[in-house]
Amino acid sequence: MTNAPQEIERHTFAVLVDNEPGVLARVIGLFSGRGYNIESLTVAEVDAAERVSRITIVTTGTRMVIEQIQAQLDRLVPVHRVRDLTAEGRSIERELALVKVTGTGERRIEAMRIAGIFGARVVDATLSSFVFEITGASEEIEDFIGLMSQLGLIELCRTGTVAIHRGATGF
C-alpha cells in the first residue's frame, strides 16, 4: 500500500479459537506463510465446556501489516473473534518467568535483595542456587533478567505475554 506509515509497531492480539486439532498450527502457519513476525505466543483452553482456547500473540509490523494480520486471523474458520488489544488501548499485559541464578557469598545476597525489590519469589533453592519466579510486564522482566545476568543467571524460561482488556466488559 502506498503512502502508508512505514513505522514498525508492536501489537498484542487476543484470539478466541475453537480448541480443535491443528488450530495452533493454522495460526502459526499463517504467520510463517505470510512472513509475519511472532514475538511471543501463548495458548491455553479457557472454556473446557465450550472447547474454546485463547491465544495471545505479540507481533510487529507496519500499520498495514498489523491490519492484515487481524483480517487474516479473523478469516481462519475456527476463529471466533480477534481483538487488537494495542489498538483498542487500555489493556494489561503480564508475563511470567522462571530464572535460575547460581552463586555464593555477596553475589547470592545481592540476587536475593534485587529479587525482593522486583517482588520475585524463590520457588527453589540450593546452597549455591535460586530459582526465582517473577510476574510482571515484559519490560520489568527484561530489567530483572538484565540484572540477574550479572549475578550468575544460568537458565531462563519465559511464558510470553498474556493480556486482557481493562474495564467491566468481557471479550
Added chain:
Amino acid sequence: MSGEQLTGSEIVLRALRDQGVDIVFGYPGGAVLPIYDSLFQQNDVRHVLVRHEQGAVHAAEGYARSTGKVGCVLVTSGPGATNAVTGLLDAMMDSIPLVCLTGQVPTHLIGNDAFQEADTTGITRPCTKHNYLVKDVNDLARTLHEAFYVARSGRPGPVVIDIPKDIQFASGPYVGPHEVRHRTYRPQMKPELARVEEAVELMASANKPIFYTGGGVVNSGPFAARLLTQLVRMTGYPCTSTLMGLGGFPASDPLFLGMLGMHGTYEANLAMYHCDVMINIGARFDDRVTGKLSEFSPGSRKIHVDIDPSSINKNVHADVAVVGDAAHVLEDMIRIWKARQKRPDQAALDDWWAEIGTWRRRDCLRYQRSEQVIKPQFALERLREHLRGRDVYITTEVGQHQMWAAQFLPFDEPNRWLTSGGLGTMGYGLPAAIGAQLAHPDATVIDIAGEASILMNIQELATAVQHRAPVKLFILNNQYMGMVRQWQELLHGGRYAESYMDALPDFVKLAEAFGCVGLRATAVGEVDDVIRQMLDTPKPVVVDVAVDPHENCFPMIPGGRAHNEILLGPEEKIEEATPEEGMVLV
C-alpha cells in the same frame, strides 16, 4: 440427532447425495476402498475415474466453475492426497468451492509411517480454506456437511476431509444437512448500508470513473453479473475486468474496455491509470493487475467491494471499503443510486469517453497478419467466428495461448471462462474441460492449449474417452514454452534456456492412440477446415495448430512497470533496462 446408524462409508455417500452432489471425480486406492464399495452399491452419485489425482481436482474445479456448485473429489491416502495438492491450491487461489475427500491409514497407525501414509491435514493446511481429520465416526456426518458449508460460503474455497479407513468401516449416526450449524464461521454477506451510500456518492461525483470487476462477481452468481450489467449501463461508465472476472460483464457491450493488467488492453490499462474514481467489485488488486504499486492509478479515489475483509487494504488503500457479497452490494448500489436520483456529470463523462476513444483507436490487439504462417491470434479469431451462436465453455492451460484466448474470445455470460488465474497451473485446462463437459453434456467445451501445458495432464484424454466427454483440445503449437520464451527474449537477452520443446509428440497420432480424433493445421488455409471438423465431431478431438513459433503476446506491461508504460507490440522496445526490482518480479 437422528438415530439412523450407518457405516462411515455409507455416511459419506448419504451426505454427498444430500448435498446435491451428482458427480464425484476420483481415483481409488487402499485407504478409500470402503467408500468405493459404498459408491458401487448406489446410483445417486456418479463417479468419474480420472487418470491422475491432480486431474480429479481440476475436473471438479471445471465442474464447480461452470455450474456454481461445489465440486467434489475422492482420492486415496499418501500419493493420492499429495497429487491433489496442486489442484487444491489452484482452487484456493481462484476461490473455487471444492470438497476433497482423502483416505487415511487407520487411526491406530497414524504417525507410524504406515504404507501410503501422509500428514494430509498438515500438507494441505496452507492450500485449503479449511481441513479436517475425522477421528470419530460420530463426527463424520456433521463434518461432511460443515465442509460443504465452508467451501461455498463467503469467499469460496477448497476443503479437505481426511477419513481414516477404520472410520469408514465403523458405524455411527447420520445427521442431515439441516441439523448442522457451524460454530464459528459466519461470513458477512450483506454490506453496511452507510458504506454503500458513501460509495454511491463517490461514484456519482466522478469525472473519470471506471468499474474494475473481478472473480467475485462470477462467484457471487449469475444474478450478480446481471446486477453489475444493470449498474454499469445505468451509469454509462466504462468497465474493465480481471482475467477471473471475464463474462461478469458482457464483452460485446460498448461500455466494456476489455481485460486489464499485464496483457490487458491499452484502453483498459490507461483508463485505470488516469481515472479519478475506481469502483472495484470483487477483484483483489493482484500484482498482474496493478503493475508497479507506487504508480498504480495515482490520481484516483478507490471503492473496494469484497466479501473477504483481508483483501481490503492488502495491496492498495481503499478510500471506501465495502465488505459483502457482490450481488447484495450491487443491489444496494442500484437501489440507492435510483433513490437519490443520481446523474453522472454528462459533459465530464463525454470528455472521458472521448479520451478513452483515442486509446481505443490504437487498436492494441492488432497483429501482423500473414499468409505464410498461422498466427495464433488469427486461429483464435477464426475459432471465435465458428463459435457464434453456440453454447460454449472455454478452458485454458497457462501461458501465451491463455492470454490470447482472454483477449480474442468474447464472454458475454459468467461461468463460461475457466482458467487458472492465481496459481497459473499448466495442465489445468483439459481436466477442467472434462469437468465442465460432464456438467453440460450438450455444450461445446474447448480447451485452448499450448503444446507444453497440454502434456502436463495429457493422460486425462483417457478420462474424456471413457466418460464420453467430447471435449475439444485446440493446441496453439509454437514448439516453445511461449511465455517463458517471451520473457527470455525481453528480459534475458534472448537466451532461450530450456524453453524450446524438442521431441514433441505427434499430437494427431497421440489423439488416435487414446481413441480420440486428431486433426492438424499447418497452413493458413487449413484453419477454418479443422475448426469445422472439430466442431462437427461428437467425440474428443485434438487439434494441433502449427502457429508462428516467434509470435509474442501484446500488449504487455513488463514486470515492475506502471500501466502507462505498456508495450503495444514487438516494434516497441523496453526503453531502458528493466530496473532490478522489476526483474525479480515474476
